[in-house]
Amino acid sequence: MNQTNNDALSRRKWLGLAATVTAGSALPGAAALAAGPSDKQPKDLGARVYNIREFGAKGDGVTLDTAAVQAAIDACNRDQGGTVLVPAGRFVIGTVELKSNITLHIAAQGVLLGSADGRQYHAVDAIPLTGDSTLADGNVGLLFAVKAENITIEGQGTIDGQGAQFRSPSKDVLPPAGITGSHRPYHxxxxxCRNLTVRDIFLLKSAFHSTRVVQCEFVKMEGLRINSRVIHNNDGFHFISSRYVHISNCDIQCQDDACALFGSCQFITVTNCSFSTRWSVFRFGGGVAENITVSNCLIYETYGCPIKLRCGPGSRFENISFSNIVMKDVTGPISLGLGPQPTHAQSDAQPTHPATGSQASTTASQPTGILRNISFSGIHATVVKPVQLRDAEFTSNYNPGEVYSCVVLNGVGEAVMENISFNDVHIQYPGGGTVEQATVRDVPKVAGEYFQLGVLPAYGMYARNVKALTLHNVRFSLASPDYRPAVIFDHVEDAAVNGLSARGVKGSESLFRLIESRDVLLTAVRVLTPTDVVLQLEGPGCGNIKIDGGDLSKGGTPVVFKAGANREAVKL
Structure with a gap:
């Protein structure tokens, strides 16, 4: 009789049973007793700990431990789940698959170190690269999961992708890892996947995007630190067609998009996070993006565009809120684009994405996109001219439109964005705009990257093809003089501007410029510094413009009319 049976059937119980047995009879339940509890399900099934060292992992920073880590995960999965433990040590791995019902716990001194040998990574054939262009970036992961559920990655440890080994020293030369482009692994x-949680870990130096989440539901990203500035397209989070995603208490320092949402992303919240990047923080592109809130975030040292929405033909963006956001030392800072994206052939001199060198394309056969019900509140920003990121390992170039940047609402062609609101928005700009820049009227009609519009003729906000625009308690200030208008409305209809304060410059054309715009109410407008003209109307389409109250005493001439604008179009 084994020890388990001894524990289950004590001597006293045995004697008690024996006393009740009559001669020639069998023990009651003898067959069941003989089988014993070994046939029963273990009490800790699904809750065991699988230390990867017990599966052969060395953790010496040299030995390849991929097979050992995978063996621990497979065993855990076979036993209906549990915790796979990465203890202290540096465990070199290539591609590893995570599976359902597993918690991967990385101890504080534990490191999963991505191999610097590109041969240790392989594509995940179950993740398609065709059909949906947003999937075409690659299907290689350091850690990956496909159609799995109940996965958690946690702990105070580190996942280090050794991304610098995947950076080419020059064009057409392979990097030390021997692979490049879409063959590189994500962290x-x-x-x-469903029911996915990643929390507390440190994601360091990815070879590509750090965290890529494709067509997943019920996702939580909590307390993460991401630092990836070794490759031009080091994204932080990249979500594609995912729903019920919640990001909180994360610190992201990356090189490309910090939190990209592509495809059809819905029911997303981002709160209590900090971001710094060369390019964009919140970037939306394609598909249906709706029911999304971003709140209580800090954006700093972001030399691209912190909030960037690109809504092309066939896409729909609506019910998106940005609130309580501080931006310190940024360019941009907000850019909304609606309409066809430019093609490669549109302009040989067309600027390119500073991080990837790419240019956007368009599909003219699709219906006009929809961009509406977007709100910005409690935004306080300091805009600067871009500089190099302090800890980047390479030099970035900047386009002229990034050096002279502003808030951009840009509808192109027949596309009109609707119901856009700004409440309690205070932005300080660096200034430096020239008289010549202020005279620009032919702003390129493209809805691609904001810098493709060139140097805009406004320093604070440029709005084109917008209906139902609200500005309440908005203040645009300058660190140095700027001869461009603070605000330009170009084909704007139904705008309510209340409590707008802006700085002007003597010798400029005007502080505000309205082009072919109508049904605009300006109340409690304040001109903060002397300027020659407050409002300039251009075009016969201007009409029903009302200025009610405010302080225009430093503004010289209240209104001037150009390009066929009718004096009856405005009422003071």
Whole structure:
């Protein structure tokens, strides 16, 4: 009789049973007793700990431990889940698959170190690269999961992708790892997973995007620190067609998009996070993006565009809120684009994405996109001219439109964005705009990257093809003089501007410029510094413009009319 049976059937119980047995009879339940509890399900099934060292992992920073880590995960999965423990040590791995019902716990002194040998990574064939262009960036992960559920990655440890080994020293030369482009691995790659949690870990120096989440539901990213500035397209988070995603208490320092949402992303919240990047923080592109809130975030040292929405044909963006956001030392800072994206052939001199060198394309056969019900509140920003990121390992170039940047609402062609609101928005700009820049009227009609519009003729806000625009308690200030208008409305209809304060410059054309715009109410407007003209109307389409109250005493001439604008179009 084994020890388990001894524990289950004590001597006293045995004697008690024996006393009740009559001669020639069998023990009651003898067959069951003989089988014993070994046939029963273990009490800790699904809750065991699988230390990767017990599966052969060395953790010496040299030995390849991929097979050992995978063996621990497979065993845990076979036993209906549990915790796979990465203890103290540096465990070199290539591609590893995570599976359902597993918690990967990385101890504080534990490191999963991505191999510097590109041969240790392989594509995940179950993740398609065709059909949806947003998936075409690659399907290789350091850690990946496909159609799995109940996965958690946690702990105070580190996942280090050794991304610098995947950076080419020059064009057409392979990097030390021997692979480049879409063959490089993400830190984390998830496809069609449910109930996914990643918390507290440190994601360091990815070879590509850090965390890529594709067509997943019920996702939580909590307390993460991401630092990836070794490759031009080091994204932080990259979500594609995912729903019920919640990001909180994360610190992201990356090189490309810090939090990209592509495809059809819905029911997303981002709160209590900080971001710094060369390019964009919140970037929306394609598909249906709706029911999304971003709140209580700090954006700093972001030399691209902190909030960037690109809504092309066939896409719909609506019910998106940005609130309580501080931006310190940024360019941009907000850019909304609606309409066809420019093609490669549109302009040989067309600027390119500073991080990837790419240019956007368009599909003219699709219906006009929809961009509406977007709100910005409690935004306080300091805009600067871009400089190099302090800890980047390479030099970035900047386009002229990034050096002279402003808030951009840009509808192109027949596309009109609707119901856009700004409440309690205070932005300080660096200034430096010239008289010549202020005279520009032919702003390129493209809805691509904001810098493709060139140097805009406004320093604070440029709005084109917008209906139902609200500005309440908005203040545009300058660190140095700027001869461009603070605000330009170009084909704007139904705008309510209340409590707008802006700085002007003597010798400029005007502080505000309205082009072919109508049904605009300006109340409690304040001109903060002397300027020659407050409002300039251009075009016969201007009409029903009302200025009610405010302080225009430093503004010289209240209104001037140009390009066929009718004096009856405005009422003071």
């Amino acid at each position: 984390l790659l998830f496809y069609q």
